[in-house]
Amino acid sequence: MIRVATRRDRLHGRAASGLGLISVLLLAACTTLPEPTVALAAAEQAIATADRARVADTALPDLSEAREKLTAARGAVQDSRMAEGERLALESRVAAELASARVEAAKAKAVNDEMKRSTDTLTQEMQRKTGARQ
Amino acid sequence: MNTRRVSRHALLGMAVSSVLLAACTATTPKSEDAERLRVRLTQLQSNSELAKYVPLALQDAEIAVKNAEQKQTDPAVAAHLVFIADRKINIAWAQGESLLAVDQRKLLSEQREAARLQARTREADTANDRATAAERDASNQTLEAQAAWSDTADAERTARELQQQIDEMNAKVTERGLVLTLGDVLFSSGAAQLNVGANANLGKLAHFLNTYPKRTAAIEGHTDNIGNDGNNQALSQRRADAVKSHLVGREGIDARRLTAFGKGEGSPVADNSSPEGRQQNRRVEVIIAELPAQTTRQEVQKYPVTKQTAESGLRQ
Numbered sequence: 001m002i003r004v005a006t007r008r009d010r011l012h013g014r015a016a017s018g019l020g021l022i023s024v025l026l027l028a029a030c031t032t033l034p035e036p037t038v039a040l041a042a043a044e045q046a047i048a049t050a051d052r053a054r055v056a057d058t059a060l061p062d063l064s065e066a067r068e069k070l071t072a073a074r075g076a077v078q079d080s081r082m083a084e085g086e087r088l089a090l091e092s093r094v095a096a097e098l099a100s101a102r103v104e105a106a107k108a109k110a111v112n113d114e115m116k117r118s119t120d121t122l123t124q125e126m127q128r129k130t131g132a133r134q
Numbered sequence: 135m136n137t138r139r140v141s142r143h144a145l146l147g148m149a150v151s152s153v154l155l156a157a158c159t160a161t162t163p164k165s166e167d168a169e170r171l172r173v174r175l176t177q178l179q180s181n182s183e184l185a186k187y188v189p190l191a192l193q194d195a196e197i198a199v200k201n202a203e204q205k206q207t208d209p210a211v212a213a214h215l216v217f218i219a220d221r222k223i224n225i226a227w228a229q230g231e232s233l234l235a236v237d238q239r240k241l242l243s244e245q246r247e248a249a250r251l252q253a254r255t256r257e258a259d260t261a262n263d264r265a266t267a268a269e270r271d272a273s274n275q276t277l278e279a280q281a282a283w284s285d286t287a288d289a290e291r292t293a294r295e296l297q298q299q300i301d302e303m304n305a306k307v308t309e310r311g312l313v314l315t316l317g318d319v320l321f322s323s324g325a326a327q328l329n330v331g332a333n334a335n336l337g338k339l340a341h342f343l344n345t346y347p348k349r350t351a352a353i354e355g356h357t358d359n360i361g362n363d364g365n366n367q368a369l370s371q372r373r374a375d376a377v378k379s380h381l382v383g384r385e386g387i388d389a390r391r392l393t394a395f396g397k398g399e400g401s402p403v404a405d406n407s408s409p410e411g412r413q414q415n416r417r418v419e420v421i422i423a424e425l426p427a428q429t430t431r432q433e434v435q436k437y438p439v440t441k442q443t444a445e446s447g448l449r450q
Contacts, residue, residue, distance in 0.1 A: 087211070090214070090218060091217050094218055094222060094225070095221060098224050101228035105231040105232045107232075108231070108232040108235035109231070109235050112235050112238055112239060112242055115243060118246060119246040119249045122252075123249050123252075126252060
């Protein structure tokens with residue numbers, strides 16, 4: 001029974017989506033969209049990733065923005081404003097991704113700065129020693 | 135799966151419907167936001183340093199900017215698309231900076247290695263210099279030590295030699311200085327003629343005075359109590375003079391270093407009642423002056439002279 005039902009669901013999937021598309025086209029302005037679960041999950045995932053990356057100060061505004069957007073997206077979904085919820089979820093995701101990218105850039109720069117600093121220190125020390133010697 | 139497909143279709147539907155609906159609204163000019171996005175995207179695309187690292191992110195950004203450039207009826211959708219495009223550009227930019235930094239690391243680490251090597255070389259040079267300086271110092275110290283040692287050795291040798299000379303001459307250390315007694319065997323009785331070679335002490339005295347050219351000597355002639363005082367006084371003077379002129383003429387001692395006095399019969403060292411006593415009293419004493427205190431102490435006190443009687447040196 002279950003298997004048959006599943007197959008039937010699948011068979012009718014495309015037809016259903018096609019139907020959905022038509023209905024969307026017809027009722028674009030006032031239709032109720034399904035919950036943007038994927039977009040919300042993606043946003044949550046992106047925020048978690050940025051969180052794990054130990055966000056540097058430069059990325060903090062982006063990460064808070066991502067969290068605010070996610071909260072707003074959930075609120076919109078709860079109010080059945082699905083289109084807005086999806087947009088907010090997408091915005092939350094890119095904001096979190098930007099936070100991660102900024103963290104990576106800051107880390108990469110910090111490593112380079114440290115290398116430059118140690119080179120400079122070596123050079124300065126050498127000049128001081130040479131100066132002392134002359 | 136199903137949900138995603140449906141939502142994608144929903145989006146597509148939204149887009150299509152918005153295009154359809156756009157027909158009945160007045161065409162709005164490209165938003166200023168979208169224009170600004172395009173400018174920034176172009177900046178990044180033409181940034182030769184960063185663009186090459188992030189082709190995919192740039193593609194994403196390009197699509198997002200194009201979407202934002204589309205005319206929208208719903209200002210919320212327009213704002214959304216601008217937001218997405220703005221973040222996509224920033225993501226591409228940040229990723230480009232990350233990758234550029236990683237790429238620069240190779241050069242940086244080469245520079246650091248070069249600096250490190252240079253520092254090490256410099257350190258080694260400095261260490262070498264220091265070692266050389268230390269060696270030079272050490273060898274200088276050795277030389278100084280050798281010099282000091284040789285000074286000491288010289289002083290010791292001088293003192294030892296002096297002592298030896300004094301011993302050889304049978305001189306006596308007195309308050310007046312070193313007193314060397316030349317016996318009357320130097321002279322025939324009543325005569326001031328010096329019998330050269332009759333007393334080895336005279337040769338030793340000459341040698342001593344030649345060895346220590348700073349020392350001066352007083353030569354004193356003495357007689358016994360035979361004969362009158364005046365004669366004895368004159369005789370003692372002549373004998374002292376004879377010794378002096380021998381030392382000056384034969385041994386080449388500077389006359390200024392020598393003084394000769396006739397003491398007559400007034401300073402006997404033995405009883406004049408016996409021939410032996412009188413013989414002891416007929417004598418010439420050479421008093422070698424002490425040098426200034428320091429030198430003297432060094433020369434003499436270091437090796438205290440064994441007490442000797444003047445007489446012990448007389449009869450040889």
